[in-house]
Amino acid sequence: MKDMNIRTIYESDKFIKMGFFVLWREMVLSLFRSRELIWRLFLRDFSARYRQSFFGVLWAVLNPVITVGIFVILNRSGILNIGKTSVPYPVFALIGISVYGIFSTGLSLCSNSIVGAGSMVVKINFPKASLVIASMGQAIVELLVRLVVIIILMIIYGIVPMWTSVFFPFVLFPVILLTLGVGFILSLMAGVLRDVAYFVSFLTTLFLFLVPALYPAPQIGILSTLNKLNPLSHLIIGCRDMMILGHVSDPAGFLLSSLFSVVIFLISWMIFYISEPRIAERV
Amino acid sequence: MTDNLAIKAANISKKYCKSLKHTMMYGIGDIAKNAIGLSSNSSYLREGEFWALDDVSFEVNKGETIGIIGANGSGKSTLLKLLNGIFMPDKGRIEITGRVGALIEVGAGFHPMLTGRENIYVNGSILGMSKKEIDKKFDEIVDFAGISDFIDAPVKHYSSGMYVRLGFAVAVHCEPDILLVDEVLAVGDAKYQVKCFRKFEEFKKMNRTILFVTHSAEQIVRHCDRAILINDGAIISGGNPSDVSNRYMDLLFGKGTEGSISETCEHQVSVSNNLDIKDVLSEEIKRFIEEPCVGDKFSFRKSYSKTEYRWGNRYAEIVDYLVLSDKSADPVKCKTSEDFYLYLKVKYIKDVKRPIYGLFIKTVDGITISGNNSRDLDINRSFISQKTGDTIVVHFHFIPKFTSGEYMLSVGVAEDADGEIVPLDRRYDAIHLTFTNQGLSSGLVDIELKFEYMI
Numbered sequence: 001m002k003d004m005n006i007r008t009i010y011e012s013d014k015f016i017k018m019g020f021f022v023l024w025r026e027m028v029l030s031l032f033r034s035r036e037l038i039w040r041l042f043l044r045d046f047s048a049r050y051r052q053s054f055f056g057v058l059w060a061v062l063n064p065v066i067t068v069g070i071f072v073i074l075n076r077s078g079i080l081n082i083g084k085t086s087v088p089y090p091v092f093a094l095i096g097i098s099v100y101g102i103f104s105t106g107l108s109l110c111s112n113s114i115v116g117a118g119s120m121v122v123k124i125n126f127p128k129a130s131l132v133i134a135s136m137g138q139a140i141v142e143l144l145v146r147l148v149v150i151i152i153l154m155i156i157y158g159i160v161p162m163w164t165s166v167f168f169p170f171v172l173f174p175v176i177l178l179t180l181g182v183g184f185i186l187s188l189m190a191g192v193l194r195d196v197a198y199f200v201s202f203l204t205t206l207f208l209f210l211v212p213a214l215y216p217a218p219q220i221g222i223l224s225t226l227n228k229l230n231p232l233s234h235l236i237i238g239c240r241d242m243m244i245l246g247h248v249s250d251p252a253g254f255l256l257s258s259l260f261s262v263v264i265f266l267i268s269w270m271i272f273y274i275s276e277p278r279i280a281e282r283v
Numbered sequence: 284m285t286d287n288l289a290i291k292a293a294n295i296s297k298k299y300c301k302s303l304k305h306t307m308m309y310g311i312g313d314i315a316k317n318a319i320g321l322s323s324n325s326s327y328l329r330e331g332e333f334w335a336l337d338d339v340s341f342e343v344n345k346g347e348t349i350g351i352i353g354a355n356g357s358g359k360s361t362l363l364k365l366l367n368g369i370f371m372p373d374k375g376r377i378e379i380t381g382r383v384g385a386l387i388e389v390g391a392g393f394h395p396m397l398t399g400r401e402n403i404y405v406n407g408s409i410l411g412m413s414k415k416e417i418d419k420k421f422d423e424i425v426d427f428a429g430i431s432d433f434i435d436a437p438v439k440h441y442s443s444g445m446y447v448r449l450g451f452a453v454a455v456h457c458e459p460d461i462l463l464v465d466e467v468l469a470v471g472d473a474k475y476q477v478k479c480f481r482k483f484e485e486f487k488k489m490n491r492t493i494l495f496v497t498h499s500a501e502q503i504v505r506h507c508d509r510a511i512l513i514n515d516g517a518i519i520s521g522g523n524p525s526d527v528s529n530r531y532m533d534l535l536f537g538k539g540t541e542g543s544i545s546e547t548c549e550h551q552v553s554v555s556n557n558l559d560i561k562d563v564l565s566e567e568i569k570r571f572i573e574e575p576c577v578g579d580k581f582s583f584r585k586s587y588s589k590t591e592y593r594w595g596n597r598y599a600e601i602v603d604y605l606v607l608s609d610k611s612a613d614p615v616k617c618k619t620s621e622d623f624y625l626y627l628k629v630k631y632i633k634d635v636k637r638p639i640y641g642l643f644i645k646t647v648d649g650i651t652i653s654g655n656n657s658r659d660l661d662i663n664r665s666f667i668s669q670k671t672g673d674t675i676v677v678h679f680h681f682i683p684k685f686t687s688g689e690y691m692l693s694v695g696v697a698e699d700a701d702g703e704i705v706p707l708d709r710r711y712d713a714i715h716l717t718f719t720n721q722g723l724s725s726g727l728v729d730i731e732l733k734f735e736y737m738i
């Protein structure tokens with residue numbers, strides 16, 4: 001009975017009273033202890049999601065393939081002029097949209113994770129950050145499935161990636177952190193404001209066209225400025241570069257954006273942790 | 284805080300908000316304040332808020348079983364959620380020693396699409412168990428829940444009872460030092476409840492602490508060391524389970540007067556068991572008989588039930604009654620297998636030649652246990668005729684051989700008009716009493732079952 005004498009204290013403004021250092025220690029400890037729970041919740045969501053579906057995880061492929069397909073048609077029929085891409089357009093766009101999928105799928109799952117968990121949020125005391133993190137797992141699974149398609153396409157087009165492309169997961173990591181960061185805040189807000197769900201679907205549609213996922217980064221015009229200011233743009237370009245070229249072509253922009261993502265993640269995580277009990281009251 | 288305390292709650296308060304719009308505003312405001320490190324100043328009420336729990340303090344020792352009782356909406360569940368750390372108190376401080384396991388809603392966290400097996404793992408992890416712990420306990424959990432045949436079926440096909448059993452099984456097997464249980468036992472069948480309480484006993488032997496919320500005064504008396512009665516967010520009584528549950532009954536069905544007569548009687552009169560209650564309480568009876576009847580005193584009795592159904596031509600009126608049982612006058616709780624007296628005071632408005640007095644006893648579910656009337660009880664079928672303005676006191680006596688539970692008494696006066704019964708004043712389900720049976724027999728009637736071995 002090692003836990004027999006663990007003492008827990010609950011009082012108002014507990015987190016402010018405990019001080020910054022203790023708060024972070026508790027956050028890290030809580031995250032560490034919930035690693036198994038996160039995995040379980042991920043497995044739960046994963047198996048429940050595809051249990052009654054025939055095509056199962058293949059649906060993850062359908063959406064990006066069709067989107068890219070439409071863009072290919074638009075491009076070929078001259079309605080859109082996407083310009084020259086470093087690799088054949090289908091591969092280029094599929095990588096872009098798959099990485100963007102981490103953000104869009106991740107964000108919509110994360111933001112719904114607390115509200116969607118239903119009564120357990122109000123009836124059980126457990127680290128609720130695990131719900132948000134576990135829902136991110138789904139987005140990663142979708143990316144993995146899409147990667148298979150990308151690799152097949154690359155073989156078809158005869159594109160040989162560099163050996164350094166194996167570092168792809170590392171450049172993907174900031175995208176995950178950024179999504180989690182925004183996801184933490186949105187999942188909290190979804191508890192009190194039902195507008196969040198609409199906002200997220202609006203946001204992900206808007207960003208699909210604002211970030212260079214389906215097109216190469218423009219060099220002039222307002223879109224170019226927007227892309228330079230948008231950390232997500234840098235991260236997506238970085239991921240695609242790593243996949244095709246084996247290195248990041250704009251390290252400064254990528255690193256800055258990664259740093260931004262880490263900071264956003266840490267701040268959001270803290271806010272989430274502090275607000276957990278409040279959200280249980282309001283959900 | 285001494286080492287023997289499991290829970291110490293000091294002056295805890297919790298506020299809720301009635302309006303959804305304010306909830307949203309306050310929620311965002313509080314989160315924003317906290318996020319930048321400001322106190323949310325939660326100790327005063329804002330517009331639309333109210334205290335769901337107000338200045339509640341209590342302590343629980345390790346190894347104690349505590350019952351929390353109270354009407355719907357009194358704040359019991361809020362209290363459990365605060366103790367579980369789901370909510371933070373707005374005022375005050377809670378100190379908890381040991382690992383807490385809570386069962387506030389059974390099956391919270393179950394995923395309907397997943398099988399029982401998968402849900403045990405998920406729910407176990409949510410409650411803080413590691414995979415290794417769950418592996419070890421898995422068979423025990425399945426066995427306790429009694430669902431081994433359905434363990435690989437999705438839980439959406441489970442009956443509500445199976446759902447509850449599985450949830451409870453997981454929660455008790457995560458070996459908490461302190462177990463918090465909300466009214467989840469009510470859903471299971473009696474057999475399962477017995478199993479749960481046996482588990483509680485096991486817990487107790489291991490010096491673990493249990494807090495459980497219930498509506499059943501009987502469970503409190505039978506299983507708790509102490510009880511806490513919550514009403515309107517405040518503890519109004521704490522201590523001996525039977526005192527607390529009496530107080531609860533008073534609160535629910537009685538007039539809510541403090542220091543009820545039954546308690547006073549219990550303290551004043553020291554009763555030796557072989558004395559007839561009638562002799563002991565002869566003063567009470569005398570007072571009842573001699574008291575002039577002004578107005579309807581009936582409805583001011585503690586066991587009076589407002590939901591009574593009264594009808595009749597009112598040629599006579601039952602103006603008052605008095606119950607003697609369990610060594611007290613006008614109790615709300617009675618004991619079975621002890622003399623039970625019911626006195627009725629009847630006032631006649633018109634001349635009635637052949638009056639009949641009747642009594643029926645029903646369970647709260649409306650099943651009649653027994654009943655009869657003065658005419659059919661009398662072989663000679665004699666009547667005592669009454670004149671306008673007469674007042675008469677009659678009494679019924681029986682030894683209640685019921686099982687524990689709540690019972691409704693119906694009384695009535697009627698007139699025998701050439702063999703036909705004309706109701707004068709019938710007060711159906713007018714008296715609500717709780718009977719406690721020391722034994723454990725089930726069913727409606729305690730037949731005083733005997734058992735012996737023949738070797």
